[in-house]
Amino acid sequence: MASIDKQTEDPRTGEGTDGDSKAITEAALFEAFGGIRGMVETTVPGLVFVLIYTINRDIHIAAIAALSLSVLLGIARLARKDTLKHAFSGVFGVAFGAVFAMMSGDAKNFYLPGMLYTLGLAVAYIATAIAGVPLLGLILGPVFKENLSWRKRNPGRLRAYTKASWAWGLILLAKSAILFPLYWWGDATQLGWVKVALGIPPMLLSVYLTWIFLSKAPPPINVIAEMEAEEEAKKTAAAS
Template structure:
């Protein structure tokens, strides 16, 4: 299926980056399962990645630098200004990071026992069912928290305004001489 998606994207002359990353992920899982001789091990790298991501969200939040803020700060043109200049925004990023971390941990709490005790087919269906709903819940909670937060400080606009003011000051000083 992954290879078919690559071909479809090539025919449509669309970007193939995501299709190739899917092929890479599937190939990695297949190689892992082949090495261990257990079909269920196909899912293990993804599960370990999910656990690592959950811990990253939680640990970065505990350290005062929520991962969601590190990801979304540059998107909202605030970089890391939210850490010191916008405490309400930092609190919203922390809440969102907690949500992501706890949702992913809950997913792991369901999947790891099933990995050990369920048969491969049952486990595969549960894993598929737990792909999109937890992700959508985390995205929705992030939106809720950020919608209530103070607006981001556009540090790029501030730098451009300061640069323009400096140029105007120099121009005024040059014309005064």
């Protein structure tokens, strides 16, 4: 996996070259979405909850165990000096679900905040793709150091971000279409096991499709390098 900070760049434009474009895209996606470890960390607390609840039917014990595990995983990320957003996002998500389940007395509500978040994210991906400002471009633009240059200056990447945002939106909508009927008409264990099963595969598919679309798109325009070059040119002009 290529390091984003050490990518090969065209000295004139600051853009990545075609030779390492796919590797750079892979690195950026793993950085943005937390990699396989991040996917596992978002799935395991839910697995612990449904496993304990299936055995003893105690919402409080299951919720506290899931939350405790999530906190430990977050602390482990902090100890490794990983990105804070990956350390805290899982903890807050599990905390909302745990509190909601214990307060309502319904184990299915442990999963409801995450399900609503998934549905809202699906709508956001699709709505922004239709609006011509795909959410995935807003997420990955800073990671690639291109910011919003893809909107006006790099139409190939705009198309790629739009396709990828559609893919994320439709995949997450399909996931929601499976989970919400189980929430309404199934029991907590059915919902829990299906949600665990749908934790990683949709994410992997979405990331893979994003990698396909972006690896075939033109390289990003490194606006950070451009600004640095402009500043250097101004300093040179002022000194001469």
